[in-house]
Amino acid sequence: MSAKTDYSKLRRVGLGIRRVSVTPENGNEVQPVLIALGVENRRASVARSVGSFPKCSDAARRRVLGTGALVLLSHKHDIKQFRQTCLEVGLTVSDRYAASEDLHAEKASGHLPANMSYGELLAWLRQWRR
């Protein structure tokens, strides 16, 4: 990954980078770490594409950036959706904490699809609550 990539653009367009590693020894450089997304081998191209992006809607970005970036873009959406579904199921904050860990573990074990719809998430949470 080029140290000259302007990552500030990534942040300006509000992309859902899953993890960012800040390395003070490199001055102000911020290195996106996309390990959880499974796109680390493509991160340079994603960063370049995103770097030239104008401010636009998530849907528009997804259309242009394609599948790899689709996952990259969805973090804020995923958080909103998870919080909303927890609210709908009536979970407490403590419940949500526990459900978040259990859902992550179940996804990691391959028993659930990588991207779950609102309905699927709702169904899983209802089952979890029981």
Place this chain on the structure above:
Amino acid sequence: MEALMATVVALDASPLNLLHSLRGTIVDARIAYPDVLHVEVRDAHGDLWRLVTQDAYWSPADPARLVGRSIDQADIDRQTGELRCRLSDGTVLDVKPAAVEAKDDPPNWELISPAGLVLEFGPGMRWRIGGADDAASAQR
């Protein structure tokens, strides 16, 4: 006397007081759904604090690097809104708020205290204190 006690409790539960109470050994740190960071901290009384990132980036990226270290001090950068937890080995657990995109953006992070309080921070320089056993909120 009762009114005085209530005042003292309320003051102790101010956001910064609560945040400054986050001190102790990181006993667990892991990724949870949807790719958020969960950090569990055991304080000097043996009680468990839980820090949960939401709409935020964090560093170091690998949660395993946090386990076994202690949080010596936790504070908010008033300019950037970053949560900075100074660790016993001299490094910093840094939680940086994501860019605000919409009014219904979720908080940047939550801190669940052993007493059952939840401190939510963000989006923007906003705090909210609620109960961990209250219904979860979708936004703030």
